[in-house]
Amino acid sequence: MVKKGLLERLAEGPVVGDGSYVFTLEKRGYVMAGQWTPEVVIEHPEAVKQLHREFLRAGADILQAYTFFASDDKLNLPGHAAGKITTCKELNERAIDIVREVAGDADVLISGGVTMTPSYKQGKGKEAVQAEYRKHVEVFMEKDVDFLLAEFINHVEEAEWAIEALKTTGKPVVCTLCIGPTGDMVDVPAGECAVRMARAGADVIGLNCQFDPNTGLKTMKLMKEALEKEGLSPFLMMQPLGYFCPEVENEHPGYAMLPECPFALEPRLLTRFDANRYARAAYELGVRYIGGCCGFEPHHIRAISEELSPERGGKLGEASSKHIPWGEALKTSTFLQNRMKANPEHWKSVKPGSGRPDHPALQPKLMGQ
Numbered sequence: 001m002v003k004k005g006l007l008e009r010l011a012e013g014p015v016v017g018d019g020s021y022v023f024t025l026e027k028r029g030y031v032m033a034g035q036w037t038p039e040v041v042i043e044h045p046e047a048v049k050q051l052h053r054e055f056l057r058a059g060a061d062i063l064q065a066y067t068f069f070a071s072d073d074k075l076n077l078p079g080h081a082a083g084k085i086t087t088c089k090e091l092n093e094r095a096i097d098i099v100r101e102v103a104g105d106a107d108v109l110i111s112g113g114v115t116m117t118p119s120y121k122q123g124k125g126k127e128a129v130q131a132e133y134r135k136h137v138e139v140f141m142e143k144d145v146d147f148l149l150a151e152f153i154n155h156v157e158e159a160e161w162a163i164e165a166l167k168t169t170g171k172p173v174v175c176t177l178c179i180g181p182t183g184d185m186v187d188v189p190a191g192e193c194a195v196r197m198a199r200a201g202a203d204v205i206g207l208n209c210q211f212d213p214n215t216g217l218k219t220m221k222l223m224k225e226a227l228e229k230e231g232l233s234p235f236l237m238m239q240p241l242g243y244f245c246p247e248v249e250n251e252h253p254g255y256a257m258l259p260e261c262p263f264a265l266e267p268r269l270l271t272r273f274d275a276n277r278y279a280r281a282a283y284e285l286g287v288r289y290i291g292g293c294c295g296f297e298p299h300h301i302r303a304i305s306e307e308l309s310p311e312r313g314g315k316l317g318e319a320s321s322k323h324i325p326w327g328e329a330l331k332t333s334t335f336l337q338n339r340m341k342a343n344p345e346h347w348k349s350v351k352p353g354s355g356r357p358d359h360p361a362l363q364p365k366l367m368g369q
Contacts, residue, residue, distance in 0.1 A: 003107060003109065003146075005146065005147070006062075006109055006146060006147045006203075006204070007172055007235070010235045013288070013311050014287075014288050014289075014290055014308045014312060015062060015288060015289050015290070016059055016062070016291060016305050016312075017061070017062045017064075017237075017289055017291020017292070018060040018292075018301060019055060019291060019296030019297060019300060019301050020242060020292065020295055020296045020297060021038075021048075021064070021066050022036050022068055022294060023294040025040055025047060025066075026262075028047060030043070030044050030047045030048075033262060035069075035082065036068070036069050037069050037070065037080060037081075038066050038067060038068055038070050039081075039091065040066070041095045042086055042090065042091065042094055045094065045098050048066050048095070049102050051298075052066075052098070052099055054298040055298055055301055056102060056103070056106060056108060057298070057317050057318045058305060058317045058319045059301060059306070059315070059319065059320065060305070061107075061109065062108065062111060062289075062291065063099050063103055063111075064099075064110075064111045064113050064149065065095040065099045065110060065111065065112050065113065065140075066095050066098070066099070067092050067113050068152070069115055070088050070091045070115075071088055071115070071118075071119075071133075071136050072087060073117055073119050074115075074117065074118055075087070075088065088135060089135075089138070089139055092112065092140065093139050096139065096140070096143040109146040110145050110146050111145060111148065111174070112137060112143070112147075112148055112149070113148075113151055114133055114148070114149070114150050115151055115152045115153065116152055116153045116154065116155075117133070119132050120155065120158045120161075129158060129161050129162075130161050130162075130164065130165040133150075133161070133162050133165040137165075137169060140169075141169055141171070145171070147174060148166045148169065148171045148172070148173050149175075150163060150174070150176070151174075151178075151209075152176070152178050152208060153175070153176075153177055153178065154177065154178050154179060154185045154252070155184050155185050155186065156184045156193040156196050159175050159177055159193070159196075159197055160196055160200040162175065163200040163201050163202045164201065167201045173202050174202065174203065174204040174237060174289070175202040175205055175206075176206045176208040176237055176239065177197075177208075178207070178208055178254065179193065179207065179210070179211075179219065180211045180215050180218075180248075180249055180250065180252070181215065181218050181219045181222060181249065182252065184252075185252050190219050191223055191225060191226025192226065193223065194223035194224070194226050194227050194232075195232060197234075198230075198232040198234045203235065204234055204235040204236070204237050205223070205234045205236065205237065206220065206223075206236050206237030206238050206239070206287070207219055207220060207223075207240065208238075208239040208240070209239070209240070210255060210256075211241060211245070211249065211254050211255070212240055212241050212243060212244045212246065212255075213281075214246065215240075215246065215248075216238050216240035217238075217281055217285060218249075220282070220285060220287060221285060224285065224286060235288050235289060236285075236288060237287065238282050238287050238289070238290055239291045239292050239293045241293055241295050242270050242275075242293070242294065242296040242297065242300055243255060243269055243295045244268045244274075245258055247362050247363050247366060253368075256367070257366040257368065257369075258363060258366065258367070259363060259365075259366070260363075262294075267354045267356060267359070269295055270295065270296075270300060271352060272299050272302070272303040273326070273347050275296070275303035276307045276325075279303065279304040279307040290304055290308065291304070298319065302317060302319050302323060305317050305320065306320055306323075307325075325344075326344035326347050326348070327342050327343060327346060327347045328344075329342070330342035
């Protein structure tokens with residue numbers, strides 16, 4: 001079977017991305033918080049395979065190789081253990097082999113990803129930063145991934161440098177910033193960021209992490225309007241947080257400003273129905289690559305897949321064989337209280353409680369304020 005490429009699929013309709021790797025694997029005991037490096041692909045490859053399998057079963061069309069924060073300059077930062085046991089090259093090789101084994105003959109695309117580099121923050125300049133990116137993607141080219149992804153970048157200048165480096169490979173290039181409506185870390189407006197990424201040559205541009213779906217949709221609207229004004233039309237992508245955090249909408253660091261980040265965010269987690277609503281709103285805005293980042297578990301990705309199934313020719317993941325959307329499965333429950341909830345009207349109107357008396361609905365004070 002000859003698979004359709006990313007750009008061909010996006011031209012036909014929505015594509016479902018995968019979800020959280022870093023946070024999910026940290027919770028499962030395989031990633032060290034703070035460092036967030038991906039040596040789990042060497043130490044416990046089965047853990048990574050299992051998470052890939054879950055996203056694939058949920059209905060993801062894309063599986064990202066788990067190479068987040070795998071650049072050599074990141075692995076070898078002071079206090080980081082990963083650089084003592086592995087290299088960027090080895091991590092990338094193992095990560096691609098793992099995801100390819102899981103993908104098998106499935107009609108799913110594989111991406112190789114790069115992230116912001118310490119070299120940029122250290123002011124080493126364009127040549128040094130692009131050298132890190134070029135080194136990072138060498139294995140991706142050898143392993144012939146389907147496309148390249150530059151994500152979790154909070155300065156548009158670094159995003160431009162990343163796009164330029166990745167474009168030399170000839171692969172489709174996707175780039176996402178972790179910014180909100182106020183723009184990047186040096187206040188370049190969100191719309192200008194979008195225009196600059198498109199002009200740098202990115203085939204797909206968008207947002208990931210740091211902010212929740214509602215904030216992401218507001219930011220994406222600004223980006224889309226600026227692109228249209230300039231006559232630019234890259235495909236649009238969103239992979240936001242799976243946690244609600246409206247307090248930080250106008251804070252550059254995003255959810256890092258929350259006192260409960262990263263270890264006590266569970267009360268803010270999206271429900272599967274929130275994921276349905278996000279997917280529909282993103283699609284109606286014109287976003288065509290729709291997935292999630294930290295907090296987006298497989299059941300959230302299943303909700304996205306199910307919500308957009310009509311626009312995808314009825315396509316669903318295997319996990320949907322064990323699920324009926326909007327609570328209909330509860331019709332067969334032996335409990336009356338559950339059968340009373342077996343309808344979309346209930347789940348579309350319910351407002352989940354946190355179950356935590358005396359806790360604020362929103363944080364009155366953010367970190368650093």
